[in-house]
Amino acid sequence: MTDHSLITTARLLLHWPEVVSALREIHQPDPDGRCLGCTSQVGPAPWWPCGLALVSGAAPFPPGM
Ligand SMILES: [Zn+2]
Numbered sequence: 001m002t003d004h005s006l007i008t009t010a011r012l013l014l015h016w017p018e019v020v021s022a023l024r025e026i027h028q029p030d031p032d033g034r035c036l037g038c039t040s041q042v043g044p045a046p047w048w049p050c051g052l053a054l055v056s057g058a059a060p061f062p063p064g065m
Contacts, residue, residue, distance in 0.1 A: 003065050010055040023056035 013020050026037035029048035037052065038045045049059030 006051055006055055007061070007065065009051075010057070010061075013055055020056045023052050024058040027053040027056060027058050 013023075023037070027048070027050055028036050030036050030045075033048055034045040035048040035050040035053065036045070038050045040046070053059040054061055054065075
């Protein structure tokens, strides 16, 4: 996802508070700093914050986004 689409997605999610709540609960970091909510069949989970952590507000957008 590009920065622009992440912000657009975050704005759209404002209309679905239950989805936001579920995403925030699921997309949290594990002790190694990888996302518990994202899984991959081809490699390790992505580093947290993942895109869904950002759009749900589980993590703040980095400065400049
Ligand atoms: Zn995630």
